[in-house]
C-alpha cells in the first residue's frame with residue numbers, strides 16, 4: 430500500500446500527518462495503531478512523536494485523531510491540531526474553520542505571527558476541567574491542586590487538570606530533565622492513581638507572562654514540547670503563579686515557543702494556543718502490511734520553512750540559557 434504523508438512539527442513536537450480524507454485511505458483501528466508503532470519509531474521508522482490522521486467529519490471541516498508513538502490514541506493534541514489546522518485551512522482556502530476532536534469541536538484559525546516569518550495558527554484548547562474524574566486522578570485531596578501525589582517524590586506538588594487529555598503540572602525552581610523523565614515514567618506506572626496514564630510537566634516561572642515548560646508525554650516520553658501541556662501549565666501559572674487571564678503568556682519550550690491566552694468565563698476556563706505549524710517534508714511510504722516493512726519515496730523538502738523556524742528556535746534557546 431502507498432501512503433502519502435507530511436512530516437511536520439509544532440514547536441519541535443513532530444508528527445506524521447496522513448490525510449485519509451484527500452487520499453481516500455480507510456484504515457482499521459488496528460492498522461492505525463500498527464502504523465503509529467511502525468512509522469514513529471526513531472530507530473527503524475520515520476521517527477516522530479505521533480501520527481495525525483485527518484478524517485472526514487459530519488459536523489466540521491475535518492476531524493483529527495492523534496496516535497502517540499506507542500500506538501495509543503490521545504483525546505487531544507495541541508501542537509498537532511495546529512498542523513492539522515494549517516493543512517485543512519490551506520486545502521479549503523479559508524482562514525477560520527472548526528476541527529472535530531474526540532471531546533470537542535475546536536475553532537482553529539490563522540493569526541498574526543508570533544515571531545517574524547513564522548506563519549502562526551491559533552487553536553482552542555477545551556474543555557478544561559479540574560474535576561479529578563475528568564483525567565481521571567485518584568488522590569485524597571479533591572481537586573488535586575498543588576498537592577503531593579502518592580508514589581511520586583514528596584518534594585514535588587502537582588496540579589491535575591484535563592484539557593481534555595490528562596495533565597499534572599509542578600512549578601519548580603529549575604527544570605531537571607532526568608528527574609522529569611523519572612517522574613513521568615513513574616506516574617505512568619501508577620494505575621491506581623492514573624488509570625489512563627498522564628502527561629507530566631515541570632514549569633519554571635521566568636518572569637511575568639513568561640514560563641519555561643518541559644513535558645514527559647504519556648505514550649511517548651520526553652518531547653521537545655507538548656501543546657496541551659503548555660496550555661495546562663499556562664492556566665496553572667494564572668492560578669498558582671503571577672500570570673493573569675486574558676494576557677498572552679509566552680511559553681518557551683525545548684523546540685521553540687508558543688503564546689497561550691487563558692480565558693475565564695464564569696467558572697469555566699479555555700485556552701488559546703498560538704504557534705507554528707511547520708512542514709518539514711512530504712513523501713510517500715510504500716508499505717507491505719504482511720511483513721510490516723516499508724520504505725520512503727518521493728521525498729520533497731520544505732527547506733525554506735525550516736530555515737525560518739531555526740531563527741525562532743535560536744531565540745527560544747537564548748531565553749532559557751543553560752537550563753537542562
Ligand SMILES: N[C@@H](CCC[C@H](N)C(=O)O)C(=O)O
Pocket residue numbers: 442495497502503504505506507508509594595628646647648649654655656657658
Ligand atoms: N503532544 C501533544 C499531546 C499528545 C498526546 C499526549 N501524549 C497524550 O497521550 O495525552 C500536544 O501537543 O498536546
